């Protein structure tokens with residue numbers, strides 16, 4: 001795919017399998033995500049989308065197969081899992097903010113604690129990030145005072161504070177009231193323009209179509225289709241994707 005032999009994809013997945021007991025959830029997924037690429041991972045419920053994403057930052061340990069992040073094999077025994085998670089940020093369906101910390105402290109906590117960033121710098125960068133997600137004026141409030149959409153935007157800012165190269169989003173709008181979905185998708189859309197590599201599990205087909213460079217369609221733990229959105233949403237190759245889209249659109 002790439003002529004330069006030294007090229008390292010942002011993410012390379014090679015024959016990834018994951019089972020929970022006898023349940024084979026991922027059954028031999030291989031793909032690459034290029035630097036700055038935005039991929040949407042879609043597919044029926046239970047097809048393994050979350051598990052696939054969670055393997056990319058080792059929240060789930062693959063049963064077999066390899067995952068390389070910027071050329072480094074994170075599935076090797078020697079991997080420093082904390083380092084991987086610093087570089088591969090994740091935003092979840094439920095926001096998991098620290099309830100006893102202010103919005104700004106939620107954002108500055110990890111850079112200070114894990115990266116030894118000074119309080120002053122962490123604060124400056126934290127405020128910048130909160131401005132980017134439209135929440136600078138909420139810096140000193142506690143999460144309980146925020147709407148779901150605001151909480152998710154803080155969670156995004158908090159993840160970005162570690163300056164990851166890759167961001168994973170696991171159904172980031174699924175737990176939100178409908179009127180809050182848009183504000184979170186807008187923040188994510190802005191993020192796609194920054195050149196950060198993104199993998200997004202989503203049921204928001206319109207959003208996937210608009211922002212993704214590629215659609216990865218999972219079915220029964222296999223990568224059933226890998227197409228650009230223009231093709232996937234108008235003329236998908238696999239029958240399961242056709243059936244899925246008929247239900248979704």
Ligand SMILES: Nc1ncnc2c1ncn2[C@@H]1O[C@H](COP(=O)(O)OP(=O)(O)OP(=O)(O)O)[C@@H](O)[C@H]1O
Nearest residue numbers: 020023025043044045046047048049050051052201
């Ligand atoms: N920790 C776990 N232990 C046991 N089974 C699990 C675990 N995590 C996921 N599973 C099972 O693996 C299968 C795939 O789950 P996963 O969450 O990856 O699917 P998904 O495509 O993201 O689904 P959805 O769209 O419903 O969120 C499901 O049958 C689920 O019950």
